[in-house]
Amino acid sequence: MRDMIAQINIDYDLCQDPLVCRGCLTVCPTVVFVCGPTKIWKFRETDTKEYKVVARYIDKCSGCGDCEKACPTGALKLGFISRAELRDRFRAERAAKLAAQQIQE
Ligand code: SF4
Ligand code: SF4
Secondary structure, three states: OOOEEEEEOOOEEEEEHHHOOOOOHHOOOOOOEEEEEEOOOOOOEEEEEHHHEEEEHHOOOHHHHHHHHHHOOOOEEHHHHHHHHHHHHHHHHHHHHHHHHHHHO
């Protein structure tokens, strides 16, 4: 298990009101989640629909699974990926990005 890294996916179609729910924010013992506005307008209060919860401090995750259990809508999914798989994924993403840049040049 030590070689595995936690990954959290949130389906924002199912997580529509995190400010009211706060399930994952409240239950996580290592304070992995943060909730904030995605858009800010000058001189205008941010619409509560513009708030999103994200797993900002995923490196602090112990993998306990409490957030997934606490999520009332099934929006939050916890998974694990091996370091080798994560490294391969980053490499593939970087190679694809470089290839796309070369096509543009
Ligand atoms: S699995 Fe546990 S430690 Fe990790 S984000 Fe969820 S509640 Fe927090
Ligand atoms: S517990 Fe689920 S529905 Fe509630 S804020 Fe977290 S992700 Fe959204």
